[in-house]
Amino acid sequence: MAPITFPTTIDQTTELLRSGGYVSDRALATSLYLALAMKRPLFLEGEAGVGKTEIAKVLSSTLQRDLIRLQCYEGLDVSSAVYEWNYPRQIMAIRLVEASGKSTDAAQQIYSEQYLIKRPLLQALEKHDSGPPVLLIDELDRTDEPFEAFLLEVLSDFQVTIPELGTVKAEQPPIVIITSNRTREIHDALKRRCLYHWVDYPNADRERAILAAKAPDVGASLGAQVVSFVQMLRGMELFKPPGIAETIDWAMALKTLNARELDPATVDATLGVVLKYQDDIVRVRGDVAAKGVVSAKKAAE
Numbered sequence: 001m002a003p004i005t006f007p008t009t010i011d012q013t014t015e016l017l018r019s020g021g022y023v024s025d026r027a028l029a030t031s032l033y034l035a036l037a038m039k040r041p042l043f044l045e046g047e048a049g050v051g052k053t054e055i056a057k058v059l060s061s062t063l064q065r066d067l068i069r070l071q072c073y074e075g076l077d078v079s080s081a082v083y084e085w086n087y088p089r090q091i092m093a094i095r096l097v098e099a100s101g102k103s104t105d106a107a108q109q110i111y112s113e114q115y116l117i118k119r120p121l122l123q124a125l126e127k128h129d130s131g132p133p134v135l136l137i138d139e140l141d142r143t144d145e146p147f148e149a150f151l152l153e154v155l156s157d158f159q160v161t162i163p164e165l166g167t168v169k170a171e172q173p174p175i176v177i178i179t180s181n182r183t184r185e186i187h188d189a190l191k192r193r194c195l196y197h198w199v200d201y202p203n204a205d206r207e208r209a210i211l212a213a214k215a216p217d218v219g220a221s222l223g224a225q226v227v228s229f230v231q232m233l234r235g236m237e238l239f240k241p242p243g244i245a246e247t248i249d250w251a252m253a254l255k256t257l258n259a260r261e262l263d264p265a266t267v268d269a270t271l272g273v274v275l276k277y278q279d280d281i282v283r284v285r286g287d288v289a290a291k292g293v294v295s296a297k298k299a300a301e
C-alpha cells in the first residue's frame, strides 16, 4: 500500500477524500483541511443523509487511522462514553484476597487499569500505533446538555480525570469529527472549540459525481435522470427530502430492475426507495412523478 501523506493543501484534502470515494465541494474540503492543520474538532451539521458521518469513516480509512465512534443518544453518560469500573471483577478480586487470608491493599489493587473498562472517549485519548485516531462523535444533538458540558471539558484539554487513577491526557489530540442533525441547537461554548461547517445537499454536478463513484454500474444517462429527479423532490418541501443515500439506493434499485431510463410507472413503483413517508409518496405519485420524469429526461440530455 502507498504511504499515507497527511494533506498539506486544500487540493490534497479534496484528493484524499476522493481516494476514499467521497466527493466533497471546495468549502467542505477547506473546513476539513483547516481542522486537520489546526488540530481542532470539526463540527458538521446538516440534514439527514448528506454525508456527515461518512467523512469520519473515509478519513479513518484513507489516513489509516483507527476509527473510534461514540454514538450519542438521550441519557448517554460518563460510564458509557468514557469509562466504568468492572465491578464484578473487582468483587471477585476482593473475594480472592479475603480467601487467601493475605493482607494486601485490596482497594489500591482493584482501582488499577486492569479493572477499568475503557469507553470511546478514553480510548481516543490513548496512544495508537497508527497515530492519533479519528474520533467520531455522532449525532451529538441526541444527548442532553450535561453530557455536552462534560464533552466540552474533554475537547478543551483532551484529557479526562479518573479520581481513583489520575489524569489521562492525549499525547497528540485525536482527529475529532462531531455531527448533528440539528434537532436542537448545540451550545455555543462547544461550537467555539470547533470549526463549523454546514453540510448541504450537493448540486447536480456533484451528486452525479457521487453516483459515479458509489454506483458505477448505473449508466451516466440513468444516473443523470435520477439526480435531476431527486433534486426536483428536494425543492418540494417534503416532510423528509431524500438524502444522498436515497439517491444511491434508488439508482441501484432501478439498475436492478434493468431500467435504462426513468418512466412514470417504474418511478411510482419504486418511490419507497427515495421517500420514506407515506404522505410524501402520495404527493409525488402520479402527476408530479410523470412531470418530473419529463423534465428529468430533458435536463439530463
Ligand SMILES: Nc1ncnc2c1ncn2[C@@H]1O[C@H](COP(=O)(O)OP(=O)(O)OP(=O)(O)O)[C@@H](O)[C@H]1O
Binding pocket: 021, 022, 023, 024, 046, 047, 048, 049, 050, 051, 052, 053, 054, 055, 179, 181, 210, 213, 214, 244, 245, 248
Ligand atoms: N459526498 C459524498 N461522496 C460520496 N458518498 C456520499 C457523499 N455524501 C454521502 N454519501 C453517501 O451517502 C450515505 C449517507 O451518508 P451519511 O451516513 O454520512 O449521512 P449523514 O449526513 O451522516 O446522515 P444522518 O444524519 O442520517 O446520519 C453514505 O453511506 C455515503 O455512501
Ligand SMILES: [Mg+2]
Binding pocket: 052, 053, 054, 138, 179
Ligand atoms: Mg450520520
